[in-house]
Amino acid sequence: MSEQLIFLNGEFVKKEDAVVSVYDHGFLYGDGIFEGIRAYSGNVFRLDEHLTRLYDSAKSIMLTIPYSKEEMTNIVVKTLRQNELNDGYVRLVVSRGVGDLGLSPYTCEKPTVLVIAEPLRIYPKELYETGLEIITVATRRNRSDALSPMVKTLNYLNNVLVKIEASLAGVSEALMLNDQGYVAEGSADNIFIVKDGKLKTPPGYVGALVGITRNAIMELAQAKGYEMVEGVFTRHEVYTADEVFLTGTAAEVIPVTKVDGRVVGDGNPGPVTSDLSESFRELTVTDGVKIHDESLNVG
Ligand code: PMP
Numbered sequence: 433m434s435e436q437l438i439f440l441n442g443e444f445v446k447k448e449d450a451v452v453s454v455y456d457h458g459f460l461y462g463d464g465i466f467e468g469i470r471a472y473s474g475n476v477f478r479l480d481e482h483l484t485r486l487y488d489s490a491k492s493i494m495l496t497i498p499y500s501k502e503e504m505t506n507i508v509v510k511t512l513r514q515n516e517l518n519d520g521y522v523r524l525v526v527s528r529g530v531g532d533l534g535l536s537p538y539t540c541e542k543p544t545v546l547v548i549a550e551p552l553r554i555y556p557k558e559l560y561e562t563g564l565e566i567i568t569v570a571t572r573r574n575r576s577d578a579l580s581p582m583v584k585t586l587n588y589l590n591n592v593l594v595k596i597e598a599s600l601a602g603v604s605e606a607l608m609l610n611d612q613g614y615v616a617e618g619s620a621d622n623i624f625i626v627k628d629g630k631l632k633t634p635p636g637y638v639g640a641l642v643g644i645t646r647n648a649i650m651e652l653a654q655a656k657g658y659e660m661v662e663g664v665f666t667r668h669e670v671y672t673a674d675e676v677f678l679t680g681t682a683a684e685v686i687p688v689t690k691v692d693g694r695v696v697g698d699g700n701p702g703p704v705t706s707d708l709s710e711s712f713r714e715l716t717v718t719d720g721v722k723i724h725d726e727s728l729n730v731g
Pocket residue numbers: 468591617618619620621622640641642643644645646679680681682
């Protein structure tokens with residue numbers, strides 16, 4: 433990769449010049465939204481779905497993104513092209529912008545928009561073969577009626593606290609429950625359990641972000657003839673599942689083999705997880721927007 437260039441408010445700037453004001457409400461209040469997107473072999477995986485979620489998040493917090501969805505598609509593709517990346521991670525952030533010290537978003541004249549594309553550092557490869565050990569943390573997922581977990585806001589303190597708890601316990605991921613004690617999701621991943629060949633994942637309203645990877649896995653599971661339901665469940669069902677796995681843009685599909693000291697199934701990644709993980713890998717290079725598609729009006 434040549435010198436990294438970051439899209440910041442309409443232009444490409446060097447990494448060291450990509451700075452945002454201390455008066456930006458994204459910094460002062462976590463007032464903004466973001467997306468984590470991934471490119472695989474020149475294909476931006478499900479970019480359209482990511483942008484739909486971004487614009488839905490924007491609508492929910494009454495933030496007007498100063499670009500159309502089509503323009504944003506071109507900005508993401510251009511950022512990958514500028515950085516000569518066919519594989520990588522894209523972080524798209526839209527904050528309320530620069531205002532005064534008050535909470536009111538109405539002092540912010542225009543949103544800050546930035547896109548960072550870089551190679552991705554993921555979990556070590558062997559973890560996909562051995563599976564993750566996770567614990568349940570005390571930190572609960574935000575209540576849906578306080579700050580909807582379905583909106584991908586810049587307010588990730590809830591998730592950061594989960595990471596701290598996990599790290600203190602010596603594991604790299606954790607399970608978050610909602611305020612009623614039902615299973616919600618991981619720190620930045622959705623959770624699936626498999627029992628007798630049937631898959632289950634919590635619905636968004638329980639306290640999960642409706643993940644793009646999650647949706648892809650649900651579609652693949654259904655297409656492959658597995659029974660797949662969105663449903664509410666407790667830790668008991670996680671402990672007694674045959675298989676458990678997490679899904680997310682960064683982690684992809686990662687098996688979980690131990691939860692709160694309980695070995696999942698026989699302690700190895702299970703056949704349903706492996707089957708779906710393989711199909712997901714095939715999908716990542718085909719389903720999306722092609723970085724080098726000449727019909728895109730990237731400019
Ligand atoms: N839950 C949370 C809280 C997340 O931040 C993410 C990552 N964006 C996910 C789930 C997984 O979503 P996706 O598959 O869209 O990356």
